[in-house]
Structure formats: C-alpha cells, structure tokens
Amino acid sequence: MEWPARLCGLWALLLCAGGGGGGGGAAPTETQPPVTNLSVSVENLCTVIWTWNPPEGASSNCSLWYFSHFGDKQDKKIAPETRRSIEVPLNERICLQVGSQCSTNESEKPSILVEKCISPPEGDPESAVTELQCIWHNLSYMKCSWLPGRNTSPDTNYTLYYWHRSLEKIHQCENIFREGQYFGCSFDLTKVKDSSFEQHSVQIMVKDNAGKIKPSFNIVPLTSRVKPDPPHIKNLSFHNDDLYVQWENPQNFISRCLFYEVEVNNSQTETHNVFYVQEAKCENPEFERNVENTSCFMVPGVLPDTLNTVRIRVKTNKLCYEDDKLWSNWSQEMSIVFLFAFHSPGKKRNSTLYITMLLIVPVIVAGAIIVLLLYLKRLKIIIFPPIPDPGKIFKEMFGDQNDDTLHWKKYDIYEKQTKEETDSVVLIENLKKASQ
DSSP states (O other), rough: OOOOHHHHHHHHTBBOOOOOHHHHHOOOOOOOOOOEEEEEETTTTTTTEEEEOOOOTOOOOOOOEEEETTTHHHHHHHEEEEEEEEETTTSSSSSEEEEEEEEOOOOSSSOOOEEEEEEOOSOOOGOOOOEEEEEEEEETTTEEEEEEOOTTTTTOEEEEEETTTTOSOOOOOOEEEEEETEEEEEEOOOOOTTTGGGGSSEEEEEEEEEOOOOOOOEEETSSSSSOOOOOOEEEEEEEETTEEEEEEETTTTGGGGGGEEEEEEEETEEEEEEEEESSSSOOOTTOOOOOOEEEEEEOOOOOEEEEEEEEEEEEEETTTTOOOOOOOOOOOOEEEEEEEOOTTTTTOOOHHHHHHHHHHHHHHHHHHHHHHHHHHHHHHHHHHOOOOOOOHHHHHHHHHHHHHHHHHHHHHHHHHHHHHHHHHHHHHHHHHHOOO
C-alpha cells in the first residue's frame, strides 16, 4: 500500500493517506487556529496600527500567511507580516478583521477571523467643526479652513495640529485667523527633494483648548488640493500677424505639470477669447530661447489697429497630480497695440512704445487745445478791445461837480453868518459911544 503515500507526497495539499488498508481518500483542508493578542493603537494623529501574534498550535509545516480586511470587506490584504497600518481620519469607528492560513490562495479556508476596532474621540458630534479642508499653496505653505460646529460657543479658541513624515513630532499651527464665518490656520510646508515626498499625506486635527468640542480629523494627500501662484507675463510681441505671449511659470512647478488658460480681450470687438493650453511651446525669434521655467503661446488671427489685453492662470494637471480643479488667481494684465501702419513682417515691435504713444498722444492733444483757447482769448482782446461805458464816465464827472457845488454853498453860508455877527458887534459898540 505505498501508492497512496506517494500520491499524497506528489499532490501535497490535495490528498493524504487514510490510515492504511483499502486505499487513500481526499481529506479536507484543516482549519488554522486564529491569531492571538490582536491589538490596535494610534500613532501621530491619524495612523492606526494593528498588531497580533501567530496562532497557537499552528502546524510546523505551515508557512503562515495572514488575511485581513476592514469591516466593509474592502482593502483585502494577504501578507506574512503580523502588523497592518492605515492612515484614516478618526471621525468614525473603524474595525480590522484578521485570520491566518497556510498559503496565499484566497480559496483556502482561513482561520476564524478576529476583529479589533477603534472608536473616535468622545464628544458631542454637533460640536465638531465642519467643512475642514486644506489647500497646498504653490507647494510652499498649507492653508486650512473650517466652520464652527452647531453646538459651539462663539468664543471658542481653536487649535490645529498637523503632522507629516518629514516631521519628527506633531506640530501646532500658530497662525490662526478668521475670514467671515470661516476659521483657519496656515503653516509652512515646503516641497523637499525626496522624490517620494509628494506621495505622502498631511494629517490634520482641529480641537479647542478647553476640550469642550469633539476633535475633527482630516488627511490631505500631497498629490491633491494643490493651488499654484499666478504666472508672470514677461513679453507680448507680434510676428506675422500673430500675437505671441511669453510668461514665467510659478516657482516650484515645471511646465509639464501645469495646464494653462490664456484670455485675450480685444478693444474693438469688446469680447474675450479663451485658449486652453496643454503644452505651452512656440517658436518666436523675438523671445529669448532656453529661458528656464518660461512658457510661450501663439494667439492666431489678431485684429490690426486694436488694443489687446492678456491675462493667464494655471492649474495642476493629472500628469503629476491627482487633483486638477484648483485654478490659480489671474496674472496681472499686460496690453499691446497691433498698429497695422507700423507693422512690417520680421521687424520687432516694442509694445511699450505703442502703449506709451496711446497714452501720451491724447495728453498732448488736450494740452494743445487748452493753449490754443488761451491764445484765442488773448487775440480777441487785442483785435476787439473793450469799449468804455459813457454813462459811467459822465456819472463820475457829474458826481464830482455836485460835491464841489455843495462845498461852496456851505462855505458861503458860513461866511455870511460871520459877517452878520461882526456887524452886530460894531453896532453895539457905536451905541455905547453915543450914550456916553
């Protein structure tokens, strides 16, 4: 009866000897014992770690593998390690189920699953902040904002904590601010040279100093929620009746990781044309070549003798980042005039000169008109001098004569009175002499 043993050795896990005599039969796979000492802990802010020990009484011929998944039977994993971790916001209860088996075959029956859960911090759910979100601005600093919970005092003092793999410990954000109904905080977060840095996440927790509100958590992947700074337009130029735009990309980004929107407003049509640019490259002899971190785009069919105003904004693309929804602010506008009379193919045109002419010429014309009006007024006075008013002249003359006449009349009355008084005195003297 040696053939059953040989067959068992040949097929390993499918057949085994049945104790001799009469032949062998297929035996069911034995169920492995469950893992032991399953425990859970939290590191940093949102790193949940489960650990366990191998099952007791496992066969020495069994190469143990561990099957684990979360409560919703997602993220299934089979690995030989007795440890599993995950970054997850601790806003809800999360459970892990673990079992053991002797191979990586999922069809093999594992041991009884052992479950271990971790619950979020205690507190009133209505007191926790809402709409907690963070944006990584220009790969240089992160800005987080949130709304207060419903059951929260207006004078609540919030505190934000953050951690990522480049930090040795949890840090507290110091720059707390308020914008309207939103509270927020910003902290420095500079991209490092480590190629795997952007594959990490930033763990966020917001709570109050008094411990009266329930803490809120968030995990921000560094490949999403990235908002670049606006680009800087360096040059506008016409060449062969086309408008060429050259700009400098925001720092910390390379052009292949950005998507552009170029808006051109025309003064004649009073409309704007929008161009979405995936690859910003153009050939223009007027632009400096091989300039680092610059891009260029050609706007076709520009109308002559019009003022064209250009502005640009950018966002990340999915070639380098997961999120492509956050546009930067618009760049500062730059204008250029396409004067057809001054245009000659292949000749470089200075946009600054055209803008200067457009601004200075009206000022010169206005000044010339003012000078001309002043000159015409002076010329009118010379050619047509003002005619004197006869009535005024006669009034002045007769007014002086009446004053003199009045003066002489007053003088005659005074002289007459004096003479009469003198005659009376003489008469009295004569009468006195006669009586004597």
